Amino acid sequence: MLQGWVIVVTSFAYLGLLFAIAYYADKRADAGRPVIANPYIYSLSLAVYATAWTFYGSVGRAAGDGIGFLPIYLGPTLMIALWWIVLRKILRISKRNRITSLADFVASRYGKSALLGGVVTIIAVIGIIPYISLQLKAVSNSFAILLHYPEIVMPAKVAAQPVLTDTALWVALILALFTIAFGTRHLDAAEHHQGMVAAIAFESLVKLLAFLAVGIFVTFGIYNGFGDVFGRAAADPKLAPLLTPLEGVAGGYASWVWLTILSMLAILFLPRQFQVAVIENLDEKHLKKAIWLFPAYMVAINIFVLPIAFGGRLHFPGGNVDADTFVLTLPMVERQELLALLVFIGGLSAATGMVIVETIALSTMVCNDLVMPVLLRLKRLRLNERPDLTGLLLGIRRWAIVAVLLLGYLYFRLAGEAYALVSIGLISFAAVAQFAPAILGGIFWKGGTRRGALAGLLAGFGVWFYTLLLPAFARSGWLPISLLEHGPFGIELLKPLALFGLAGLDQITHAMLWSMIANVGLYVGVSLAGTQSAAEHRQASVFVDVFRSESGGARFWRGTASPRDLYSLLARFIGVAGADAAFAEYARAIGVKWPDEELVADAEFVHFVETQLAGAIGAASARIMVASVAKEEALTLDEVGELLDEASQVVVYSHKLEQKSRELEAATAELRAANERLKELDRLKDDFISTVTHELRTPLTSIRAFSEILLADPKIDLAERKKFLGIITRETERLTRLINQVLDLAKIESGRAEWRITRTDVREIVNEAIAQMSQVFKDKAVALNAHLPARAVVVEADSDRLLQVLLNLLSNALKFSPADRGRVDVTVRESDGMVRVDVRDNGPGIRPEDQPFIFDKFRQVGDTLTAKPPGTGLGLHISRQIIEHFGGRLWVESEYGAGARFSFTLPLAAAPAAQQGGKEEPWLQTSARS
Amino acid sequence: MAEPEKRAPRLVALCMLGCLLFNYPILALFNVPAAVFGIPVLYVYIFTAWALLIALMALTVERGGD
Numbered sequence: 001m002l003q004g005w006v007i008v009v010t011s012f013a014y015l016g017l018l019f020a021i022a023y024y025a026d027k028r029a030d031a032g033r034p035v036i037a038n039p040y041i042y043s044l045s046l047a048v049y050a051t052a053w054t055f056y057g058s059v060g061r062a063a064g065d066g067i068g069f070l071p072i073y074l075g076p077t078l079m080i081a082l083w084w085i086v087l088r089k090i091l092r093i094s095k096r097n098r099i100t101s102l103a104d105f106v107a108s109r110y111g112k113s114a115l116l117g118g119v120v121t122i123i124a125v126i127g128i129i130p131y132i133s134l135q136l137k138a139v140s141n142s143f144a145i146l147l148h149y150p151e152i153v154m155p156a157k158v159a160a161q162p163v164l165t166d167t168a169l170w171v172a173l174i175l176a177l178f179t180i181a182f183g184t185r186h187l188d189a190a191e192h193h194q195g196m197v198a199a200i201a202f203e204s205l206v207k208l209l210a211f212l213a214v215g216i217f218v219t220f221g222i223y224n225g226f227g228d229v230f231g232r233a234a235a236d237p238k239l240a241p242l243l244t245p246l247e248g249v250a251g252g253y254a255s256w257v258w259l260t261i262l263s264m265l266a267i268l269f270l271p272r273q274f275q276v277a278v279i280e281n282l283d284e285k286h287l288k289k290a291i292w293l294f295p296a297y298m299v300a301i302n303i304f305v306l307p308i309a310f311g312g313r314l315h316f317p318g319g320n321v322d323a324d325t326f327v328l329t330l331p332m333v334e335r336q337e338l339l340a341l342l343v344f345i346g347g348l349s350a351a352t353g354m355v356i357v358e359t360i361a362l363s364t365m366v367c368n369d370l371v372m373p374v375l376l377r378l379k380r381l382r383l384n385e386r387p388d389l390t391g392l393l394l395g396i397r398r399w400a401i402v403a404v405l406l407l408g409y410l411y412f413r414l415a416g417e418a419y420a421l422v423s424i425g426l427i428s429f430a431a432v433a434q435f436a437p438a439i440l441g442g443i444f445w446k447g448g449t450r451r452g453a454l455a456g457l458l459a460g461f462g463v464w465f466y467t468l469l470l471p472a473f474a475r476s477g478w479l480p481i482s483l484l485e486h487g488p489f490g491i492e493l494l495k496p497l498a499l500f501g502l503a504g505l506d507q508i509t510h511a512m513l514w515s516m517i518a519n520v521g522l523y524v525g526v527s528l529a530g531t532q533s534a535a536e537h538r539q540a541s542v543f544v545d546v547f548r549s550e551s552g553g554a555r556f557w558r559g560t561a562s563p564r565d566l567y568s569l570l571a572r573f574i575g576v577a578g579a580d581a582a583f584a585e586y587a588r589a590i591g592v593k594w595p596d597e598e599l600v601a602d603a604e605f606v607h608f609v610e611t612q613l614a615g616a617i618g619a620a621s622a623r624i625m626v627a628s629v630a631k632e633e634a635l636t637l638d639e640v641g642e643l644l645d646e647a648s649q650v651v652v653y654s655h656k657l658e659q660k661s662r663e664l665e666a667a668t669a670e671l672r673a674a675n676e677r678l679k680e681l682d683r684l685k686d687d688f689i690s691t692v693t694h695e696l697r698t699p700l701t702s703i704r705a706f707s708e709i710l711l712a713d714p715k716i717d718l719a720e721r722k723k724f725l726g727i728i729t730r731e732t733e734r735l736t737r738l739i740n741q742v743l744d745l746a747k748i749e750s751g752r753a754e755w756r757i758t759r760t761d762v763r764e765i766v767n768e769a770i771a772q773m774s775q776v777f778k779d780k781a782v783a784l785n786a787h788l789p790a791r792a793v794v795v796e797a798d799s800d801r802l803l804q805v806l807l808n809l810l811s812n813a814l815k816f817s818p819a820d821r822g823r824v825d826v827t828v829r830e831s832d833g834m835v836r837v838d839v840r841d842n843g844p845g846i847r848p849e850d851q852p853f854i855f856d857k858f859r860q861v862g863d864t865l866t867a868k869p870p871g872t873g874l875g876l877h878i879s880r881q882i883i884e885h886f887g888g889r890l891w892v893e894s895e896y897g898a899g900a901r902f903s904f905t906l907p908l909a910a911a912p913a914a915q916q917g918g919k920e921e922p923w924l925q926t927s928a929r930s
Numbered sequence: 931m932a933e934p935e936k937r938a939p940r941l942v943a944l945c946m947l948g949c950l951l952f953n954y955p956i957l958a959l960f961n962v963p964a965a966v967f968g969i970p971v972l973y974v975y976i977f978t979a980w981a982l983l984i985a986l987m988a989l990t991v992e993r994g995g996d
Contacts, residue, residue, distance in 0.1 A: 067976065070976060071952075077948065077980065078949060078952075080987070081942070082941065082942065084941045085938050085941070226969050228968065230969050234963075234965070234970075243963060253957070253958075256954075257954075288991045292984050292987045292988035295983075295984045295987070299977065299980055306973060
C-alpha cells in the first residue's frame with residue numbers, strides 16, 4: 001500500500017540526493033578537480049531535453065496518432081549533425097565574449113543592445129511559461145494518481161480546487177526553493193553551475209532507467225514482446241489505423257515536417273539547452289562524443305513509447321484514463337507498487353531537471369538583461385556608489401526564479417487543462433524558434449542589424465502570441481471563444497487559427513508558417529534597408545569571424561580609465577575575492593607583479609575587465625558600467641571599418657608572407673639541386689680534361705719517340721724509316737681524329753652543334769656506310785651483309801651525322817670481329833612507327849658488367865693495360881648523343897663470348913604524302929635546337 | 931591527415947541524408963500495413979534508419995584527431 005507520506009518522503013529523499021550530488025560536484029570544482037569535465041556527463045546533461053513531456057507526454061501523443069511524437073526527437077538528431085558547424089561556433093563566440101545567456105548572446109551580437117536583450121528575455125520568459133506549467137501539471141497529476149494506488153482515479157479539474165490545496169502550487173513552490181538552493185548559492189563570474197550539471201546528468205540517468213523499466217515491464221511482462229503488442233493493436237479496429245498513421249493524422253506530412261523543423265530549432269534555442277550546451281560547457285572537445293551519445297540517448301528513451309501507448313489503449317479501452325498517464329497507470333493496474341514509485345521518481349526527475357535548468361537560465365536572463373540594465377540607468381538608485389552588488393544580483397535572481405515558477409503555475413490554472421502535455425510544450429517550442437533568424441543570421445551573416453533583429457523578433461513573437469497563446473486562453477474560457485470562431489470583432493480574416501483565411505493546417509504548422517514569414521522577412525528586410533552603427537559593425541565582425549581572428553574586441557576601445565576604478569567596479573559585482581583573482585590572473589598573463597606594481601589601464605585591460613563583468617551581469621550592462629568609470633572616445637563607423645580592414649589586411653599579408661616563404665623554400669631547393677648538378681659537372685669536366693690529356697699524350701709520346709729516333713740516327717735503312725714514318729702518320733691521324741671528336745662532343749653537349757635535318761632514307765645511309773667500309777672489311781676478310789626492307793624508311797635526321805653513327809658502329813664491329821671468319825650483319829626494320837637498325841658481329845662480346853659503361857666517355861672495355869684497343873673511346877658516346885638528339889635510342893645486347901649487337905631506333909618521319917621508295921629531294925630545315 | 935577538415939562537410943551530408951530519410955516520399959514507401967516480426971514496417975524503418983544515422987555520425991566525429 002502506497003501511502004501519501006511514503007511518496008512525499010521518497011520524493012524529498014530523492015531531491016536530497018540530488019542536492020548532495022550537486023554539493024559534492026561544487027566542492028570538487030572549487031578544489032579544481034571538476035567531476036563534470038568529461039564528455040559523458042556533458043552528453044547526459046544535454047538530455048535535460050527529455051522532460052516530463054517526453055516521460056509522460058510522448059506516450060499520450062503516441063496513443064493518439066502513432067509515431068506523431070517522433071519528429072520531436074528526429075529533428076534534434078538532424079540538427080546535432082550540424083552542431084559541429086553551428087554549435088561549435090556559438091560555443092567559441094560565447095567563451096570569447098563571456099556570454100551568460102541566450103539574451104546576452106543576441107544583445108551582444110547586435111551592438112550590446114540592452115533593448116534587444118530585454119526583448120529576448122521577455123519572449124523567453126513568456127514563451128517558456130507554458131512549458132514550465134506542463135512540468136507542474138505532470139508532477140502534480142502523477143502525484144495525485146499515485147496517491148490513490150491501487151485505484152485508477154483521474155485527478156479532478158484543477159479549477160475546482162482551492163488554490164491552497166492544489167498540489168501543483170506546492171510543487172511549484174518546492175521546486176522554486178530547491179532551484180534557489182541549487183543555482184543561486186553564490187555568484188560565479190563565468191555562470192558555471194557545475195553542481196547543477198552533475199545533478200542534471202544524474203537525473204537523466206534516473207529518468208532513462210525508470211522509463212526503460214516500465215517499457216520492459218509492459219512489453220515483456222504484460223505482453224510477450226514487441227510483436228505481441230503490435231499484433232494485438234493491429235487486431236483492434238480502433239488501433240489499427242495508428243500502425244500506418246501518416247495519412248490519417250491532421251496535416252499529415254506537413255505537420256511532420258514542421259514538427260521536425262521546430263524541434264531542430266528548439267534543441268539549439270531553448271534557454272535550458274543553451275544553458276547546458278553552451279554556458280555550462282567546459283571543453284569544446286566534449287562536443288565530439290555528445291554528437292552521437294545524445295541522439296543515442298533519445299533513441300533509447302523512445303523505443304518503448306509505442307508499446308506502452310498501445311498497451312495502455314488495450315488495457316483501458318474505455319478512454320476514461322488519460323493517455324498522458326499510461327506510463328504510471330499501467331504498472332499501477334498491474335499492482336507493481338515499487339515500479340509505480342520508480343516511475344513517479346523518473347517523472348519527477350524529468351520535470352525537476354527541466355525546471356531547475358530552465359529557471360536558472362531564465363533568472364540569469366531576467367537579472368542580467370532585463371532588471372540590471374534598468375536599475376543601472378536609474379540614477380537616483382545610486383547603484384554606482386554601492387560597494388558590493390553581489391547580494392543584489394543574487395536577490396534578483398532568486399525572486400526571478402520564484403516569479404517564473406508562479407507564472408508557470410498561473411498558466412497551469414488558466415490554460416493547462418485544455419491541452420495535452422505535448423501540445424503545451426509545442427507552444428513553447430514555437431516561441432523559442434523565433435530566436436532562430438536573429439541568432440543563426442547573426443553568426444553567419446554580418447549584415448544583420450539591431451533594428452532588423454528587433455523587428456523580426458517582435459513580429460514573430462506577436463504572431464506567435466496571436467496564433468498560439470490567445471487560442472490557448474480562449475479555449476480554457478479565459479477569453480471569449482467567439483474570438484476563435486469568428487475572429488476579433490467578427491473579422492473572419494483575422495481568426496487566430498486561420499489567419500488571412502489560411503485554413504486546413506494544424507495549429508502549430510499554421511503558427512510557424514506565419515510567424516517565420518514575419519520574423520525572417522522583417523529581419524532580412526529591415527537589415528537590408530537600414531545601416532549598422534559602429535558598435536554593431538564591430539560585434540558583427542567579432543561574431544561572424546570568430547574562427548578567423550584570435551583577438552577579441554580590445555582593439556576597438558579608445559579612452560582613459562584608472563585601474564583603481566576598474567577594480568572597485570569589478571569588486572562591486574563579483575566580490576573582492578573575485579576581483580582580486582581576476583586582476584591577479586591578468587597581471588600574471590602580462591607579467592606584472594600586481595599589486596606591488598601598477599597595472600596600466602590600456603584598451604586590452606579595460607576589455608578584460610568588461611568581459612569579466614559581462615560574465616556576471618551580461619554584455620549590455622557591463623558595457624554601461626565600464627562606460628560609467630572610463631572616459632571613452634566613441635569610435636566612428638569609419639574607424640571601426642578601418643580597424644576591421646586593417647585586421648583583414650594583416651590576415652592577407654600573413655597569407656602572402658606564407659606563400660612567399662613557401663616559394664622561397666622551393667627556390668632554395670631548386671638552387672641546391674642546381675648546385676649539386678654543377679658540382680657533378682665540374683667533377684666530370686675535370687675527369688674529362690685529365691682523360692683527354694692522357695689520350696692526347698699517348699700518340700704524342702709515340703710520335704715524339706719515333707721522330708727522335710729518326711732525328712738521332714740518320715743511318716736507319718729505308719724500310720725501317722718507312723715503318724717509323726708510317727707509325728708517325730697513323731698516330732697523327734689518331735690525334736686529329738681524337739681532337740675532332742672532342743670538338744664534336746663539346747659542340748653536341750653544349751647544344752651548339754649544327755644539325756641539318758632532312759628527310760632521309762635510312763637504307764641509303766646504310767648503303768653509303770657499307771660502301772665506305774667495304775675495303776677495310778675486305779682487308780681483314782670479314783663478311784659484311786646488309787638486310788634492308790624493300791620500301792624506303794624515311795626519318796628526319798642529319799644524314800651526315802647518321803652516317804657517322806653507322807660508320808662508328810661498323811668500325812667497332814670490325815674491330816672486334818676475328819679476322820678471316822668474322823661476320824657482321826646490318827639489319828634495318830620498321831616497327832611501331834620506329835625504324836630499328838641492328839649491327840651484329842660475332843666477336844668476343846662484352847662482359848655484362850661492362851655493358852652499362854661502354855657508352856661513357858673514354859670508356860674502353862677490356863684490359864686497357866695489356867691490350868689497348870684501337871679507337872678513342874669517344875665514338876659510342878657521341879653516337880648515342882646523336883641518336884638521342886633525333887629522338888631515338890642506342891643500346892647494346894651481348895652475351896659474353898657470342899658476339900654483340902648494337903641497335904638503335906629512330907622515329908619514322910610523318911609521311912607528307914604517299915611517297916614510296918625513290919629518292920626525294922631533301923628539304924632543308926633549321927633545327928630548333930641549333 | 932585531412933580528416934578534421936572533411937568532418938564538417940561529411941556531417942552536413944549526413945544531416946541532408948537524415949532529412950531525406952525522414953521525409954516524404956521515402957517515409958511514405960514504408961507507410962504500409964505490413965509487419966516485420968509482428969512490428970509495423972514504418973516503426974522498424976524509422977528506428978533502424980535513426981540508429982544507422984547516429985552510427986554514421988559517431989564514425990564521422992570520432993575518426994581522425996581533433
